[in-house]
Amino acid sequence: xxxxDAKLTEVKANRLSRxxxxxxxxxxxxxFGVRAPGPRGFLAKRGAQPAKFSPEVWSRDEFGYRNLxxxxxIIREVTHQGLVDIMLMSAYVNEQLAIKxxxxxxxxxxxxxxxxxxxxxxxxxxxxxxREPSQPFRSASIDHIQCGExxxxxxxxxxFSGANLGLYSITYVNDLDQDREALLWYKEFxxxxxxxxxxxxxxxxxxxxxxxxxxxxxGEFINDNILRTLAGVPESGRPVFLKIVYxxxxxxxxxxxxxxxLVVGILGGSxxxxxxxxxxxxxxxxxxxxxxxxxxxxxxxxxxxxxxxxLRLITDGKISPKEAVRAYxxxxxxxxxxxxxxxxxxxxxxxxxMSYDGSAKQRAxxxxxxxxLAGRAGETPxxxxxTSASTDSPMLANGKPDFDRMSAxxxxxxxxxxxxxxxx
Numbered sequence: 001x002x003x004x005d006a007k008l009t010e011v012k013a014n015r016l017s018r019x020x021x022x023x024x025x026x027x028x029x030x031x032f033g034v035r036a037p038g039p040r041g042f043l044a045k046r047g048a049q050p051a052k053f054s055p056e057v058w059s060r061d062e063f064g065y066r067n068l069x070x071x072x073x074i075i076r077e078v079t080h081q082g083l084v085d086i087m088l089m090s091a092y093v094n095e096q097l098a099i100k101x102x103x104x105x106x107x108x109x110x111x112x113x114x115x116x117x118x119x120x121x122x123x124x125x126x127x128x129x130x131r132e133p134s135q136p137f138r139s140a141s142i143d144h145i146q147c148g149e150x151x152x153x154x155x156x157x158x159x160f161s162g163a164n165l166g167l168y169s170i171t172y173v174n175d176l177d178q179d180r181e182a183l184l185w186y187k188e189f190x191x192x193x194x195x196x197x198x199x200x201x202x203x204x205x206x207x208x209x210x211x212x213x214x215x216x217x218x219g220e221f222i223n224d225n226i227l228r229t230l231a232g233v234p235e236s237g238r239p240v241f242l243k244i245v246y247x248x249x250x251x252x253x254x255x256x257x258x259x260x261x262l263v264v265g266i267l268g269g270s271x272x273x274x275x276x277x278x279x280x281x282x283x284x285x286x287x288x289x290x291x292x293x294x295x296x297x298x299x300x301x302x303x304x305x306x307x308x309x310x311l312r313l314i315t316d317g318k319i320s321p322k323e324a325v326r327a328y329x330x331x332x333x334x335x336x337x338x339x340x341x342x343x344x345x346x347x348x349x350x351x352x353x354m355s356y357d358g359s360a361k362q363r364a365x366x367x368x369x370x371x372x373l374a375g376r377a378g379e380t381p382x383x384x385x386x387t388s389a390s391t392d393s394p395m396l397a398n399g400k401p402d403f404d405r406m407s408a409x410x411x412x413x414x415x416x417x418x419x420x421x422x423x424x
Contacts, residue, residue, distance in 0.1 A: 256288025265291025
C-alpha cells in the first residue's frame with residue numbers, strides 16, 4: 001500500500017493521529033518555463049547533465065538554472081529518499097518517470113500530476129497573465145496522465161502505468177461570472193474523473209486580483225466557498241484532500257473540524273526563509289492540517305534532501321522549527337554549502353502574501369531573539385557536535401534516543417550529527 005493511502009485511512013479513523021502527508025510539488029514547468037527546475041546550486045549526486053552553451057554568449061554556470069535532465073535526477077533522488085508521500089509533476093514529467101521509467105512501481109511514493117493549469121499560474125517572464133483574473137484551462141487530459149495516450153485501454157482494474165492522482169486548481173475571485181465559469185469546468189472535470197476512476201485533490205488559491213475582501217477575511221471566504229462547492233458532490237466525486245493557503249489558526253481549525261472526512265492540506269507559496277517553511281508546516285499541523293505540498297520551498301532549498309528530512313522530523317514531533325533551522329544550517333556547513341541567508345536572517349519569520357508568481361511584497365518581519373548560535377555578522381555557526389549517547393543524551397531501554405527527555409540542545413546535536421552522517 002502507498003503511504004498516502006495508509007495515512008488517509010489513519011487520519012480519517014483517528015482525528016488525533018499525527019500521521020502527516022508531505023508532497024513535493026515538482027510541477028513548476030507548467031508555470032515558470034525555463035526557471036521551473038530551479039537554481040543549479042543544488043544538484044543530485046549524479047551531478048551536471050549535458051547542456052550546450054556558446055562561450056561567446058554565456059557559460060553553463062552563468063546561466064544559473066538546472067535543465068530538465070538535472071531536474072529529473074532530483075525527482076528520482078527525492079523519491080528514493082522515501083520521506084515524501086506524493087510526488088507532484090507535470091503530465092510530461094509524469095510520462096518520463098512514471099510511465100516510461102516505472103520510478104514509482106516499487107515505491108511507497110504516489111505519483112501525481114497537475115490536471116489543470118489556470119491562467120494565474122502562467123508565471124512566464126515578462127508576461128502579465130498572473131495579474132489578470134484567473135481563467136480556467138486544462139493542458140493535460142486524464143488519459144494522458146494515466147497512461148500517456150489520448151485514450152487509455154481500460155480493463156476496469158483502476159490500474160494504470162502513469163499517475164492516477166491529479167491536482168485540480170480553482171481560484172475564486174469573488175466575481176459571479178468568473179467563479180461560476182471556474183465551477184462549471186470543475187464539475188465537468190469531476191464527472192470525467194469519476195467515470196475514469198481518477199482521483200484528485202483540490203487546490204484553492206486566494207484571489208489573484210483585487211476581490212474587495214479584506215485580507216483578514218479571506219480565510220472565511222475561502223472556507224465557505226469550499227464547503228458550499230463540495231456540498232453538492234457525493235463521496236464518489238469528492239477530492240481526497242484539499243490544498244489551501246494557510247490563513248492562520250482560526251481559519252484552519254474552522255475548516256478542519258467541520259467534517260472528519262475532509263482532509264485539509266496547505267500549500268507552501270513562495271520560498272521565503274527556512275524558518276518560514278518550518279514554522280508554516282508546524283503551525284498548520286497544530287491547528288488541523290494533515291497535508292503539506294511544498295514546491296518552491298523545497299526546490300529552492302540549498303540541499304533538498306536535508307530540507308525534506310527536517311520537514312518530516314517536524315511533523316513527527318521530534319524537533320521544533322527553530323531547532324530544525326539550526327540543524328539544517330549545520331548540515332549545510334558540514335557539506336561546505338553556502339546558505340542563501342546567514343543563520344540569524346534565516347531564523348526570521350516573514351509574513352508573505354501567497355501570490356503564485358511571488359511578486360507580492362513582504363508585509364512584516366519578526367526577528368527571533370536570544371539565538372544561542374548567533375555569531376558575528378555574516379557567519380553561520382555550526383551546532384554543537386552530538387554528545388555521546390552513553391553520557392549526556394537520554395536513551396530508552398532499547399538503546400534508541402529518548403526524544404521526550406532530551407533538551408532542545410540535545411535534539412539539535414543528535415539530528416545534526418545524524419544528518420551530517422547521512423548527507424556527508
